[in-house]
Amino acid sequence: MHSVAVRVVLVAFLLFVGTVEARKGGITFWRDKVTLTCPDDGQWYHKGKVVLNNSKTHEFRYLGKDRYSCVYVDQDDNDERTYQFYLEGNVCKNCFEVDASLFGGTIILDLIFTSVIMIAIYSWTKKKSPAAPIQAAPRAPARPAGARRPAGRSVEYEQLNLNTRTQDTYSVVKRT
Template identity: 45%
Template structure:
């Protein structure tokens, strides 16, 4: 901590005289209000608050950004490898569509045949005894 001018540092009680900076080794017991007093009526306050643990470390924003970019790049590489490995070497179908087999030509019914007899109109009340033409 740096005071604007040389002064006396206080934390609950007097700590040191005539220094512009105060350096402390931070610990949980060092939390609280610090101030320096100079010119006998001017005070400059510092409030120290934090949490300290043995395994804590500060993460740099640039390092965090690099980790995210590398993660996205690695994911893209894995996706490309999977795409290349699963891509079919041969097309699923044949290159040329197969030709449909030739069908014999349909011809209309021959003139008079025993297969195409006229309906018997004498039974006009029976089902299917009358031909209804539509269209």
């Protein structure tokens, strides 16, 4: 059980780190579209020509291997920087990709939802008050003193003699 918990924590940590690192800049494929993300607003170049000005993202239809670049001014040191993109991937119109943060969020929500259901079931099935006392079974009507017992009854079912019965814990019959 301990190793399973360690694995779950490790997977959640790696999913979180992967989503944080992707925010700096990168490439996102969605079906047959590509979105390039530059760390800051800048000019986008394709084969030496400007294709987009003053934008942080550039989206287009993927047609095959290609190169793009983003030139932006770093706000920390006012230096011009170039961010290079080399595209190569497989795309299709009917593909569906699950994002790491969506996958991690689904797992966490499932764990929370399951825990809530378990707590609800436990609280609803828990006894709120002690059990009611057991009611005595109804007694058979009294027989007249001279009447005999019906034929066919065995001696095994005879009433216990109070004088010969033991007084152990479980042999005492309480009549309420």
